[in-house]
Amino acid sequence: MDRKSIQVGFLGCGEMGSMLLEAALQDGILTVENTRVAERNPARRDSLKSLGIDVAESPDRLGGCDRIILAVRPQQFEAAAAEVGCSNSPRLAISIMAGIGSHAIRRSLGEQTRVVSCMPNAPVKIHLGVTALMPSENSTEDDLDFAQSLFNTIGTTEVLPESALWAVTAVSGSGPGYVALVAEAMLQEAIELGLDPSVAERLIARTIAGTGQLLTEHAGGPEALRQAVTTPGGTTEAGINRMREMKLVDAIRGGLKAAHDRGESLAGETQ
Numbered sequence: 451m452d453r454k455s456i457q458v459g460f461l462g463c464g465e466m467g468s469m470l471l472e473a474a475l476q477d478g479i480l481t482v483e484n485t486r487v488a489e490r491n492p493a494r495r496d497s498l499k500s501l502g503i504d505v506a507e508s509p510d511r512l513g514g515c516d517r518i519i520l521a522v523r524p525q526q527f528e529a530a531a532a533e534v535g536c537s538n539s540p541r542l543a544i545s546i547m548a549g550i551g552s553h554a555i556r557r558s559l560g561e562q563t564r565v566v567s568c569m570p571n572a573p574v575k576i577h578l579g580v581t582a583l584m585p586s587e588n589s590t591e592d593d594l595d596f597a598q599s600l601f602n603t604i605g606t607t608e609v610l611p612e613s614a615l616w617a618v619t620a621v622s623g624s625g626p627g628y629v630a631l632v633a634e635a636m637l638q639e640a641i642e643l644g645l646d647p648s649v650a651e652r653l654i655a656r657t658i659a660g661t662g663q664l665l666t667e668h669a670g671g672p673e674a675l676r677q678a679v680t681t682p683g684g685t686t687e688a689g690i691n692r693m694r695e696m697k698l699v700d701a702i703r704g705g706l707k708a709a710h711d712r713g714e715s716l717a718g719e720t721q
């Protein structure tokens with residue numbers, strides 16, 4: 451099918467949906483002509499209309515779309531999907547909803563629905579995020595290509611099996627929270643050591659951003675980077691040794707495991 455004739459609908463267009471829509475329009479992945487939105491918040495509808503987008507209040511406007519981006523909150527999905535309607539025709543659903551699996555989506559939108567589940571993380575807001583794309587067994591190469599081009603407008607993408615959902619959520623989905631906690635602890639001690647709080651905040655933010663960039667650009671992974679920046683007998687080594695004695699590594703690994711297990715139990719409650 452010609453990309454221009456494919457109708458794409460957004461079911462809900464709040465913080466995440468509108469950010470994704472605007473980036474995709476800007477990069478030419480979507481056009482105002484082939485996109486429509488169902489959004490019940492009047493203020494959001496007005497701002498989308500100002501972009502020239504076809505916006506309606508009711509999800510039943512999305513019934514004829516070939517591709518639907520599911521961007522409502524998980525607890526809003528069932529009611530919103532009932533208004534879109536269940537269909538026997540094949541169509542693609544791209545879901546950014548945390549914790550709603552492809553089976554639940556097919557149950558609501560129709561068994562022929564092909565699903566790509568997506569887990570973006572907070573830095574997508576500044577187009578520096580990473581989004582895990584998890585196609586269901588019936589989705590096609592073309593579905594995945596479209597999802598990749600969409601989410602590449604707000605960062606990078608990784609393709610994973612659906613079974614990786616809770617591992618990915620624990621690593622990159624919740625990851626910005628852990629890094630912020632490390633930054634908080636560094637800030638508390640930086641102030642204790644006499645640094646001006648605003649200077650310390652900038653030092654820490656640039657240290658984390660720069661280290662992330664080093665990890666991205668250099669082969670070898672985190673262990674090689676740690677070794678490269680640690681002089682035997684020096685300050686970094688003294689700091690790391692104390693952190694190890696205080697079980698920092700165990701604490702971080704335990705935190706990721708707890709996030710993973712919490713995801714699994716939340717999914718059990720909503721499926």
Ligand SMILES: NC(=O)c1ccc[n+]([C@@H]2O[C@H](COP(=O)([O-])OP(=O)(O)OC[C@H]3O[C@@H](n4cnc5c(N)ncnc54)[C@H](OP(=O)(O)O)[C@@H]3O)[C@@H](O)[C@H]2O)c1
Pocket residue numbers: 461462463464465466467488489490491494507508509521522523524526529530533546547548569570571572
């Ligand atoms: N924000 C993040 O950092 C982030 C990260 C990863 C994944 N996600 C996922 O992204 C999804 C959206 O999150 P968000 O932060 O963008 O939420 P949001 O700002 O609340 O956006 C959802 C929008 O959908 C509207 N809506 C709900 N039910 C509707 C219906 N039946 N018909 C029409 N519109 C409807 C909501 O209107 P009302 O305001 O009236 O309810 C709201 O404007 C969630 O499932 C979340 O799990 C978010």
